[in-house]
Amino acid sequence: MTVMRYGQAIDFALGEAMARNDNVVTWGEDVRLIHRDLLARFGPERVRDTSISESAFLYAGIGAAMAGLRPVVEIMLIDFLPVAWSGIANAASKFRDFSGGRWEVPLVVRAGCGGWYTDGGQHEQTLWGQLSAYPNINVVCPSTPADAAGLMLTAVESDEVVVFLEHQLLSEQWIDFLAGNSRTTVSFDHLVPPDGVEGEVPLPLEPVPLGQAVIRRDGSDVTLVSLGVGAHRCMEAAQVLTASGIEASVLDLRSVYPLDKDAVLEEARKTGRVVVVDEDYVRGGLTGEIAALLLEAGVTTRYARVAVEGTIPFAPHLEYAALPNAERIVTAAKRLE
Amino acid sequence: MGLPAGFDAAGAYRAMVRMRLVEEALVEAWADGLVPGEYHSGIGEEGINVGVVSHLSGRDSMALDHRNTSPLVGRGADLRTLMLEVMGSEDGLNRGWAGHMHLMDPDIPAAADGIVGTSGPLAVGQAVANARLYPGRVAVAFHGEAAMNQGMLMESYNMAVAWNLPVLFVCKDNKWSITTYSAEVTGGDLVERARSFGLAVEQVGGNRIEDVYRAAGRLITRARRGKGPGFLHASCHRPGGHFEGDPIVRLLHNPRGQAEEWGPPMIQNARAKTGGSRGDQLAAVKVLTKRGARAARDYTVRARMDPVRHGRRLLEQAAVDRIEASERQDVEQAVTEVRSAMGSRATFGVSGGTR
Structure with a gap:
């Protein structure tokens, strides 16, 4: 190491x-x-x-x-x-x-x-x-x-x-x-x-397989699915949610494709609530893909998404509001209760 | 050769001074943490910007690149809203959505794009529209020499000639592609390249405002008369580097500090048990040394090619003083107002986050 x-x-x-x-x-x-x-x-x-x-x-x-x-x-x-x-x-x-x-x-x-x-x-x-x-x-x-x-x-x-x-x-x-x-x-x-x-x-280096997600935090109430900085925002949101008595899992996908379908489905079956947090556009992307995955698999779950809904503004406070920040994730997770 | 007909040396100097003061104010604001993101200043390009923009008015349109503040100032953009935009205020020219790289003003009309080379095709489109809607009006594309390796810019030269459009491509050649020396990644001669497309070509030293004015005037007049597109090659220097914070400029200003940061990992890598041959590693050292030497030369010798200093020489000292004093007062007042509107912003006003 x-x-x-x-x-x-x-x-x-x-x-x-x-x-x-x-x-x-x-x-x-x-x-x-x-x-x-x-x-x-x-x-x-x-x-x-x-x-x-x-x-x-x-x-x-x-x-x-x-x-x-x-x-x-x-x-x-x-x-x-x-x-x-x-x-x-x-x-x-x-x-x-x-x-x-x-x-x-x-x-x-x-x-x-x-x-x-x-x-x-x-x-x-x-x-x-x-x-x-x-x-x-x-x-x-x-x-x-x-x-x-x-x-x-x-x-x-x-x-x-x-x-x-x-x-x-x-x-x-x-x-x-x-x-x-x-x-x-x-x-x-x-x-x-x-x-x-x-x-x-780790040294020597350990290859990370494509399409293998990792659970960053284990919780029973809701699963927050993301990757990149989004995974960290989910960890921040999970901390906040704990104070409200909600225990969140955080699933870091690491790969958008191949998508670790098994990991997503297993989490969805466990918590019954999925929030997909995506630092990409809301249309035509990961959030819709995961919704389709859940539907096709016939997993009954509540679902929400927090993503980028338009052009990312330049002004820092507008930018922050447009990106999937922890406050937005907390709000979305609480709505699934 | 005397000064070109119609050239107003005092007016040109005033415009260059104004651009320089606005750019310096924004560079200072960047260092003070008031400008988010990057800032690509137009310091060193004033001779080109004024020499070209002096010929434009009304519906003449501009497609701008990442160094777009100065051409907008030259066309009379409001200093307060322009600076507020660069600082990320909702009271800015574009309501805080653009920042300095994407400034847009439909009233001028001028639009900037941060993707290298796009000013070419955007100006071609503007020229098609101008020819139909505002006959006699031209479109001007500002771009760097590095953009001339971007396919779409070359495609737009061809379109402009094939369609005989009223467009002027202004190549501001500062010799650097971000932090790569352009000559290392460019084949052939750029002026010959432009000529081979069938463009009318002029070549000038961009620090000599009167030469830029004369050459741009010829090409713009031609284009207005429907005689086809032009290409103006103008040399310049970018004393601030690619953007504020440019690692090459840092290296030149603080060689020891940068060497202490960069050196050890490079030496460690060169000594790794596995890797290239000695010859590969010597070649690597040569590549970096050559680039450093070129940067050092450019940032000392070429720095003397200051267009503002040259413009000053065309005037009496009393006129210079009068112009500088009145422009300074005007710009400083705008800067004071804008700074007080923004306040202090170590975190750019973002109070969110759970950490």
Whole structure:
């Protein structure tokens, strides 16, 4: 075990994967500076800066993956991926099927996602619901350094496409740029979950399987289902609910796809009340998917969702209100009583 | 070559000073914790912004990038609501929904987008609309040299030529793609690239306001007359870096502190038992050293290319003093009002959270 920060854990796992396999390479905007530790270890052939050309460098990753490499293509923020959406919607999700299963696309798309740090509606989306709608696209977002390392290791070693989302509130880099070392007049301490930012990482690294949820807190009255920073918000809400005599379970999905259906259903059967907490849009995403799962399985449960209902506003107080904060989760959980 | 016809050196200097003061006030407000998120300042781009915007009025439209404060100030945007928006107030220009990266003002009309390269296609669309609804009006796209590696911007050059649109693409070349040196990730010559699309091309030093004014004027006049789109390449420098808090600027200002933070993990990684060859690692050191040297050169030598300082030289000292005093008074008054409206905001006014 060793204590690592969230972003550090991801790079550590990527470094391990690069050391194990010479065909693992990474490219994206500014990666040589951002991941200077990997550059120092593996050199500029395997750690490449790209121009600001998302559609080309994502598609290039698909080409390279099919030609024998294991590229980790970094899209600085997931909000920039829509510039290259065809790579996901038409290529990465399709080529294995088009080949009749003869050709794998061992690609990792790594991107920052998520808000709470006042960066506006074009830099704080998660888009994981839409990403998981396409065939053959795995989508993960870890909430702790241990999961971040374990999921990155799994993602790189998988023969499938994995979109690895790195929550910007947990990753030290963004907070460092926008507060931290750049200005001391701003504090995000009240919003940053300490367990997500820094924590123990097992050594040697333990891969975390895709599609395996984890129970962060066991309770009998209601199940709060989420991932990423949402899992931490659920823990905060659970604390508040305890004071009202409600014991909440917190299920951290870790993967949006594959969805750990068994874990969700088991929790729903146990508590009979499910609140899905999603830092993504309410329409066409995870919250609806889980509602459909419960209905299809015939599990009788009360259900509520707390998600992003529109453009994320820039003004910090408006942003906070628009995101699935603990107060909104508590209110939703209490309504199910 | 004397000053171009129609060029008002005093008016141009006044506009540049106003932009500089507003930008400096916002940079200071960012450091004081009054501006949430990022701030990409337009300091260093005043010569380009004034040189182009001086030719625009009425329904001439602008598609802006992430450095959009100054062009809006140049078009007469209200300083108070603009600054309130950047600080995240519901009394701001866009009611607190935009922040500095997405400022929108339908009255100007001007819209900013934080996605690199999108100002090109947005201006193409504006030009189609202008040609139909407001004949004689032009659309201007402001973008950086790094955006010229974004496919959609190149596609929009082609569309503009193919449809013979009244649009001007203004390339503000500060030589940096976020914190990557643009030349390291760019093939060929950008001016030749633009020319090969069939655009009418002008190239100027962006710190020389009179040159920008003359070149932009030629291209805009041409476009207004239906003679097709133009491309203005103007060099500039960004003394504040990509955004406030830019790690490269931090490195230059505090090399020891940054080296202490970055150095040990890099050395530890380079020494890992498994990894690249010695040659790979030497190449890595070379890449970073080269970038550091380029940054150091740009941030000292190019910093001398200050457009405001150049503009000052075109005027008598008395006029300079008069302009600076009146602009300073105006901007300071707006800043004082806006700051008092915002108060102190260590947590940006968010009192929620259960922790």
